[in-house]
Amino acid sequence: MVTRKLEIAFIDKEGKWYPIDEATREELAEGLEKISKEAAKRLQLLKDQR
Secondary structure, three states, X not given: OOOOOOOOEEEOOOOOEEEHHHOXXXXXXXXXXXXXXXXXXXXXXXXXXX
């Protein structure tokens, strides 16, 4: 069995990644807001398909 160490990171539009602990509060807030909106949109689509 392979043990993996996963890390949360942000990836910019050029494909460069940044560890989450290097992000500022503002960057974290903006990123989490985008994730929340996308998750809500996908959950609504799934609900609508039922």
